[in-house]
Amino acid sequence: MTPVRPRLACLVGAAALAAVPALAGTADAQPAAPLVPRTSQVQDVAPVRDATDVPLNEVMVHLRELQSIADAHGGNRATGEPGYRASVDYVRAELDAAGFTTRVESFSTRYGTSYNLIADWPGGDTDHTVMMGGHLDSVSAGPGINDNGSGSAAILASALSFAESSPSPRNHVRFGFWGAEELGLLGSTHYVDTLTQAQVDELAVYFNFDMVASPNPGYFVYHDDPNGTELRDGLTTAYADAGIDSDHIDVDGRSDHAAFMQRGIPTAGTFSGAEGHKTSTQAAKWGGQANEAFDPCYHSACDDIDNLDTAALDLNTDLIAQTLADWSAHDFGGGTTEPPTGDDAITNGGFEYGSTGWQATTGVISTDAGQPAHAGSTKAWFNGYGRAHTDTASQVVTVPGDGQLSFWLKIDTDEDTSSRAYDTFRLQLGSTTLDTWSNLDAGGYRQVTLDLTAYAGETAALTFTGVEDAYLATDFVVDDVSLKGS
Ligand SMILES: [Zn+2]
Numbered sequence: 001m002t003p004v005r006p007r008l009a010c011l012v013g014a015a016a017l018a019a020v021p022a023l024a025g026t027a028d029a030q031p032a033a034p035l036v037p038r039t040s041q042v043q044d045v046a047p048v049r050d051a052t053d054v055p056l057n058e059v060m061v062h063l064r065e066l067q068s069i070a071d072a073h074g075g076n077r078a079t080g081e082p083g084y085r086a087s088v089d090y091v092r093a094e095l096d097a098a099g100f101t102t103r104v105e106s107f108s109t110r111y112g113t114s115y116n117l118i119a120d121w122p123g124g125d126t127d128h129t130v131m132m133g134g135h136l137d138s139v140s141a142g143p144g145i146n147d148n149g150s151g152s153a154a155i156l157a158s159a160l161s162f163a164e165s166s167p168s169p170r171n172h173v174r175f176g177f178w179g180a181e182e183l184g185l186l187g188s189t190h191y192v193d194t195l196t197q198a199q200v201d202e203l204a205v206y207f208n209f210d211m212v213a214s215p216n217p218g219y220f221v222y223h224d225d226p227n228g229t230e231l232r233d234g235l236t237t238a239y240a241d242a243g244i245d246s247d248h249i250d251v252d253g254r255s256d257h258a259a260f261m262q263r264g265i266p267t268a269g270t271f272s273g274a275e276g277h278k279t280s281t282q283a284a285k286w287g288g289q290a291n292e293a294f295d296p297c298y299h300s301a302c303d304d305i306d307n308l309d310t311a312a313l314d315l316n317t318d319l320i321a322q323t324l325a326d327w328s329a330h331d332f333g334g335g336t337t338e339p340p341t342g343d344d345a346i347t348n349g350g351f352e353y354g355s356t357g358w359q360a361t362t363g364v365i366s367t368d369a370g371q372p373a374h375a376g377s378t379k380a381w382f383n384g385y386g387r388a389h390t391d392t393a394s395q396v397v398t399v400p401g402d403g404q405l406s407f408w409l410k411i412d413t414d415e416d417t418s419s420r421a422y423d424t425f426r427l428q429l430g431s432t433t434l435d436t437w438s439n440l441d442a443g444g445y446r447q448v449t450l451d452l453t454a455y456a457g458e459t460a461a462l463t464f465t466g467v468e469d470a471y472l473a474t475d476f477v478v479d480d481v482s483l484k485g486s
Helices: 056-072 082-097 145-165 186-193 197-202 226-241 258-262 280-286 310-328
Strands: 101-109 112-121 125-135 171-178 203-209 220-222 247-249 267-271 379-383 389-398 403-413 424-429 432-438 443-451 459-468 474-485
Touching: 056 082, 056 145, 056 310, 082 101, 082 112, 082 145, 082 171, 101 186, 112 145, 112 186, 125 145, 125 186, 125 197, 125 310, 145 171, 145 203, 145 310, 171 186, 171 310, 186 258, 197 203, 203 226, 203 310, 220 226, 226 267, 226 310, 379 389, 379 459, 403 432, 432 443, 459 474
Parallel strands: 125 171, 125 203, 203 267, 220 247
Antiparallel strands: 101 112, 112 171, 220 267, 379 474, 389 459, 403 443, 403 474, 424 432, 424 459
16 A cells, blocks of 8 residues: 555665665774674673674564565565464564563554554563554565564564563563554554553653665664654764764654654654665765665565665664663653762762763663673673774762772773783873773772872862774773762
8 A cells, every 4th residue: 555645664675785884984994883892702701692782693584584474475464464463473472482571452444453562571660661663564565574574673683682681671661563554654553542641651762663774775863853852862873883974864753653752752763764765975975876765665565585785784773772772771860769879979879870970971871781780780881892982971079088989890801901002991080080991901890999088179070981992892891989988
């Protein structure tokens, strides 16, 4: 069915050879960096999966299954056709096996009954529920692998990775796989319309992913929700961290975030382009073919398993996984829990209250299992990207009389540990450097103590800064920061 208005996600299947985008700012010999390629080479604890680095093959498994479902059911996965229900059953079984609580809700359309699949991860603060979703249905013309098998598979793979590595998120997490988007956003509209106001109030954010692997890919971030600015900027930063200079796109509510947006829930999403044509400016920064459609198989029979740019798919999946990790640990404030202060001049020195008290670059304050916290579940994880990158975390403190600063520091590195300091870590009070470390100091958690008596009474920013050079990763991990008078 041709939608009255063009849908956000839909594609063409030109089986274009995945043109790896020429990443802006990575013109050196570095391979295209995955979105959040933090090293998991932890030497002193058992290896733990990095939930934000989802292997491409884990996404492709789901896409091949969706293709098989279409092949077995008349070539599509459209509303009212058996291929759609089979798609729902497949995704549900995957989520059930991973421990999600799932339910299927049905609703009527002019082409028959359709279904939404809702999946909740048990636990987390339901007053600040983080939700992401995308439509699972195709048009009747084809199997809908880019539109929107790609978003569905990327969300599913991210959810499964999350379940495997972050079992106790701060915020409650929910996923929606929508039916009948291609008939006019019917599934997501049905879901939101049936929510009470109290249930709407619980939804802190909604992220939508509809087409994320277009064969001539673009890298667009939704820019149509005035309440979604913080979400939009987070996605833009995630692209920038991967070396992608993304474009904002006013999607004008043309995908499943619209119903959420209309009830005041902050929304954003990403999009790799549909029937629109890539400009020469975009081709210059993203690679691919100028003056050709992002997806020449949009809404066509050729939107099949060959209609994908796997580099874009891999990158966007990692972006989704990182977004999930960040927002499931996000401090939305307004809660009843505040970090205890007591006699400590540091607020939230254990990072268990997220960013409360701290100003930090994206991804630093983290529950990611790739690095263990010294205590609790959250720590400050600087660097670990294996490319030029600077991370900081800072808070303004007033040094008490006889002030003694202490914290726990763990350093993992792929660099040489005996010759030269390639990646460095610095602690400052105001503009004064208190101490520095580097890859030469690699090792497990050790307690660092510094006598700040000389600064008694001074109020200044206490700042940790990690600086990585262009090659080989070093992780600097800090936890349980304390500043007390003796
Ligand atoms: Zn779509």
